[in-house]
Amino acid sequence: MTRLISILVGLGFTFVVLLAFVIGAWTFATEEVTPTAEHEFHVAPRHASYQFDGALGTWxxxxxxxxxxxxKEVCSACHSLKLVGFRNLAELGYTEAEVKAEAASWQVPGVDPVTGEAxxxxxxxxxxxPxxxxxxxxxxxxxxxxxPPDLSLMTKARHHGTEYVRSLLTGYRNPNTFSVDGVRLKEEFPDFETPPALHFNPYFANLNIAMAPPLTANGQVTYADGTDPTIEQMATDVSAxxxxxxxxxxxxxxxxxxxxxxxxxFATVLAWYAKKQVWAPVKPKKRKGDNPA
Structure with a gap:
């Protein structure tokens, strides 16, 4: 009796699962999808070439x-980089003295040795x-x-992360004039609005982002190597x-x-030759019914 009840309970669960699957599949196949501004006007990151691209890429x-x-001069005002140490800057070509100088230019949390206060x-x-x-x-x-999210792993956390960061930084637009393939956002979705505290950016998933445009003008930073600090150049460099x-x-x-x-x-070729050498003297046995050579 117990076995029969167990079988019936199992069949009941199986029937419920199958029924849910059939209903879900039917709903997915027949339900009309309502287009949304986020789906229609969210655009893919723009492609950009970097020296580290490809199998032979280098930094x-x-x-x-x-x-x-x-x-340091723009993003660090809001975003942390908590998984990166100052000593790691040596990997970028800074000397030991330069690393120490860069570290000393930042203020990090500490404890007052006299009072013990933070x-x-x-x-x-x-x-x-910090x-x-x-x-x-x-x-x-x-x-x-x-x-504001930590940026240590941002390019690994987003699809096409390097291009996503670059596109996002340069992608702020006016929603009233924005269009894709000749179709204007406001014509397709006249009720779409960007709340006062947010900013329109078609590279962001839901189009409206809380971060104000961080790169606002050419020459916002001054490069020591003389590179022209345009908005595109700064976005490309920081994404790299x-x-x-x-x-x-x-x-x-x-x-x-x-x-x-x-x-x-090499190991594959060596294994193939070894196989040929080991099994070459061994002739396969003739089976009954095989045609004579």
Missing amino acids: DYQQLQRGYQVY STRPGTATDYF SPYPNDVAAAAANNNAV FLTWTAEPTLVRRKQTGWPVLGFLL
Whole structure:
């Protein structure tokens, strides 16, 4: 009796699951999809070429240093970089003295040795980049209730992350005049509005983003190498820098891959010749019914 009840219960669960699957599939196939502004006017990131692209790509260290400068002078006012240490800047071509000087130019959390109270102090090479806010509550209060995300892994957390960051930084538009393939947003969705505290950006998933345009004018930073600091150039440089922060071993991984592929190819050829050498003297047994050679 117990076995029969168990079988019936199992069949009941199976029937319910199948019924839910059939109803869901039928609803998906027959329900009319209502177009939304987010679906129709969210655009893919614009393609850009970087020196680290491709199987033979390498870092452009001057570009990474320029990107770090953009982050320091523009992005660090709101965004943290908590997974990157000042000592990691040596990988960008900075000398030990320059790394120490850069670290000392930042204020990091510390403790007053006399009173024991929380304070700030100049950074050292062993410190990590500090957050601009003491906690998420303070960050939200300063940014229209939106907590600015940490940028350490941003290009790994977004599809086409490097191009996404670059496109987002340069993608702020006027929703009243924005169009895709000749179709204007306001003509297709006349009720679409950007709230006063938000900003229209078609590269952002829901079109309205809390972050104000961070790059507002050419020459916002002054590059030491003389590169013209246009908005496009600054966005390209900082997106390359954030690609390095997200995966500093990117180029090393590519360079390691080629010897590994070469070894695997050599091992495959060696195994094939070994197989031919070992089994060459062994003749297959004739089976009954085989035609004589």
